[in-house]
Amino acid sequence: MKLTKQINICLMAADNLRRFKGKTIAVIVSLTITMAVCSFMMFTRGGFIRDAETARDFLPDVTVQGIEAGRVAQISLDIIPKIKDIPHVKYVFPRVWGYIPLKIDETDVSYTLMGLDIDHFPHEIDHNTKNEIKLLSAIEDGYFLVPGDRKKAVLGYGVAESFRVDVGDIFAIAQKFGVDVGEIKNIGDKIKIEDLLGNSGEFEIVGVFSNKVQIYTTDLIIVSNEDARNFFGYAEDKASDLLVYLDDPAHADNAAFMISQLFENTRVMTSKALTDLLKEAFGRRGGTFQAMWLIMLMTLLLLIWAQSAHIGVDVSREIGILKAVGWQTGDIIKLKMFESLICGLFGTIGGILLGFVYALMGTPGISGYCIGCASVYPKFPVPVSCDFGSLFLIFLLGVVPVTMTSAIPAWLTGTIEPDEAMRS
Amino acid sequence: MIKIEKVSKRYQSGKVWINALHNVSLDIKEGEFVVFNGPSGSGKSTMLNIIGCLTRISSGRFLLDNEEVSHWPDHFLSSIRTQKIGFIFQQFNLVTGYSAIENVALPLLPLGISKNARLKKAFSLLEKLHIETRADFMAQELSGGQQQLVAIARALINDPKIILADEPISNIDSRHAENLINILTELKKEGKTIIATSHIQSGINRLADRNFTFKDGAIS
Numbered sequence: 001m002k003l004t005k006q007i008n009i010c011l012m013a014a015d016n017l018r019r020f021k022g023k024t025i026a027v028i029v030s031l032t033i034t035m036a037v038c039s040f041m042m043f044t045r046g047g048f049i050r051d052a053e054t055a056r057d058f059l060p061d062v063t064v065q066g067i068e069a070g071r072v073a074q075i076s077l078d079i080i081p082k083i084k085d086i087p088h089v090k091y092v093f094p095r096v097w098g099y100i101p102l103k104i105d106e107t108d109v110s111y112t113l114m115g116l117d118i119d120h121f122p123h124e125i126d127h128n129t130k131n132e133i134k135l136l137s138a139i140e141d142g143y144f145l146v147p148g149d150r151k152k153a154v155l156g157y158g159v160a161e162s163f164r165v166d167v168g169d170i171f172a173i174a175q176k177f178g179v180d181v182g183e184i185k186n187i188g189d190k191i192k193i194e195d196l197l198g199n200s201g202e203f204e205i206v207g208v209f210s211n212k213v214q215i216y217t218t219d220l221i222i223v224s225n226e227d228a229r230n231f232f233g234y235a236e237d238k239a240s241d242l243l244v245y246l247d248d249p250a251h252a253d254n255a256a257f258m259i260s261q262l263f264e265n266t267r268v269m270t271s272k273a274l275t276d277l278l279k280e281a282f283g284r285r286g287g288t289f290q291a292m293w294l295i296m297l298m299t300l301l302l303l304i305w306a307q308s309a310h311i312g313v314d315v316s317r318e319i320g321i322l323k324a325v326g327w328q329t330g331d332i333i334k335l336k337m338f339e340s341l342i343c344g345l346f347g348t349i350g351g352i353l354l355g356f357v358y359a360l361m362g363t364p365g366i367s368g369y370c371i372g373c374a375s376v377y378p379k380f381p382v383p384v385s386c387d388f389g390s391l392f393l394i395f396l397l398g399v400v401p402v403t404m405t406s407a408i409p410a411w412l413t414g415t416i417e418p419d420e421a422m423r424s
Numbered sequence: 425m426i427k428i429e430k431v432s433k434r435y436q437s438g439k440v441w442i443n444a445l446h447n448v449s450l451d452i453k454e455g456e457f458v459v460f461n462g463p464s465g466s467g468k469s470t471m472l473n474i475i476g477c478l479t480r481i482s483s484g485r486f487l488l489d490n491e492e493v494s495h496w497p498d499h500f501l502s503s504i505r506t507q508k509i510g511f512i513f514q515q516f517n518l519v520t521g522y523s524a525i526e527n528v529a530l531p532l533l534p535l536g537i538s539k540n541a542r543l544k545k546a547f548s549l550l551e552k553l554h555i556e557t558r559a560d561f562m563a564q565e566l567s568g569g570q571q572q573l574v575a576i577a578r579a580l581i582n583d584p585k586i587i588l589a590d591e592p593i594s595n596i597d598s599r600h601a602e603n604l605i606n607i608l609t610e611l612k613k614e615g616k617t618i619i620a621t622s623h624i625q626s627g628i629n630r631l632a633d634r635n636f637t638f639k640d641g642a643i644s
């Protein structure tokens with residue numbers, strides 16, 4: 001008896017929604033859109049922050065760049081021994097890197113070719129230092145460069161994709177379905193890079209970075225310092241910057257200060273400063289995000305208001321009638337809550353799915369507005385992160401207020417005398 | 425079965441208090457047909473609402489089947505309305521957006537009766553009132569007289585002992601009024617206790633066992 005009653009009420013709620021289609025669709029659609037934008041922002045915002053933090057894990061405690069006539073310039077390797085004398089400095093590795101503008105499939109892209117002191121870095125770093133471990137575990141396929149490797153490269157995911165390096169059989173599958181993807185390359189194959197400035201080099205692909213660390217590594221090509229010097233035409237005793245590792249990162253600010261005092265023509269940055277910069281750059285839409293949040297919140301409030309306003313007019317009469325013919329207040333509240341719960345569930349789940357699919361699809365129409373995404377290969381999507389916490393939060397945000405807003409007026413109307421309720 | 429002792433009912437509208445009923449006492453026995461007469465605003469509907477447990481008294485005593493229900497909690501009053509009372513409202517109060525038959529079946533829904541059983545019972549009542557051809561019409565598509573018949577069917581669906589009809593012949597034409605009087609006669613024969621209000625002397629007064637005339641919230 002008890003169960004059939006609940007079923008009856010639930011069925012009537014569903015029936016009511018079907019009956020008042022216009023209102024139902026309006027509520028569900030607006031909720032879906034709101035939730036889609038909300039969840040999309042949640043998915044991507046989390047991704048930006050996570051990427052910025054991952055990037056920091058790759059960075060040395062202090063980075064030293066050379067300055068010439070007030071502009072960033074090459075740095076001389078002479079100062080390495082002097083930096084090593086500074087307290088707490090454990091390692092100093094030179095790095096040679098630059099941007100390489102390319103034309104791929106008629107599209108202009110810009111990648112970063114980065115030379116590392118691979119005979120020493122990162123394997124010389126203590127095994128309990130997080131940096132090395134993270135860098136190596138970020139390899140999706142193949143291996144990271146080992147000492148002595150020359151004319152070999154590790155590619156970022158975006159680079160690998162644009163050179164049609166087959167990671168995870170994507171291209172093989174595409175080919176199987178008759179899609180022309182051109183010549184597929186594999187780990188161990190060679191790629192020839194010729195940038196628009198006339199620099200060129202040929203490298204054997206030994207590994208590909210996972211796309212889980214997109215922003216930092218997606219446009220990256222890592223080679224040995226010697227290969228990078230050849231590519232860019234650097235002198236033997238020059239590098240782009242120096243990576244300084246300390247025995248204790250807590251001394252980063254002190255060490256950075258001392259380096260900048262000792263060597264006049266340098267620009268010194270701590271990893272924290274770099275991450276903040278990165279976060280600011282990628283989160284430049286942070287302001288936009290906040291504005292969008294505000295809009296979403298207002299939409300939700302509007303929805304809530306519309307719902308309760310609706311209760312105000314003829315729903316209160318309906319509630320009064322139901323009470324007058326013998327319905328319990330509790331049953332009426334249940335009916336109204338079921339109605340909104342169904343709308344809320346449909347709208348919220350639909351919205352979350354929509355937001356997620358949109359984020360996964362590579363956020364068509366929005367990637368271009370993300371600094372850091374636009375300059376890389378166009379296919380590069382906004383990073384997506386999906387954790388249970390934010391998902392749950394979004395879900396609650398969608399379902400609870402909408403359900404509550406119908407329950408509260410129903411409760412209010414339900415507790416006044418039926419003759420009063422019917423009068424309004 | 426219905427005992428009203430020195431009942432007063434006050435309404436607050438804004439800062440003003442209105443005495444809708446003042447020190448009214450009356451007794452109605454089972455199976456009686458009673459009519460409340462009196463001018464507009466004299467308190468007839470208020471008294472009917474009290475008997476129908478749609479509103480509470482401000483002071484005095486109201487006994488239904490020897491039980492003082494005036495201070496019972498809300499959900500008990502809902503149960504009383506379900507079990508004992510069939511209310512035919514002045515404005516009929518059908519739920520718009522629902523068909524005639526669905527309106528009739530509405531009181532059965534929270535009792536846990538299946539949809540088929542509900543509609544079957546509702547249909548038989550509509551048949552009894554000769555309005556079954558309008559069963560699937562939406563409430564708002566029915567004429568006033570038809571709406572009243574649907575409202576009567578809804579009031580009868582739980583087979584209540586007490587039928588309360590607020591101004592049943594005010595909003596319908598004379599042909600429907602005649603039909604209504606026949607229906608009430610029939611219900612009286614079945615042994616129902618019937619209380620109706622009417623601001624004019626009319627056909628239903630002839631049916632009545634007793635008439636009470638209200639004036640300014642009191643029985644004169």
Ligand SMILES: Nc1ncnc2c1ncn2[C@@H]1O[C@H](COP(=O)(O)OP(=O)(O)OP(=O)(O)O)[C@@H](O)[C@H]1O
Nearest residue numbers: 435436437442444463464465466467468469470623
């Ligand atoms: N819910 C309410 N709130 C405020 N005042 C009310 C309420 N219900 C009734 N009243 C007032 O109580 C008085 C009696 O009203 P009631 O509806 O009982 O009169 P009535 O005899 O049924 O009149 P009518 O013949 O017009 O239906 C009126 O002055 C009315 O304004």
Ligand SMILES: [Mg+2]
Nearest residue numbers: 468469470590
């Ligand atoms: Mg009245």
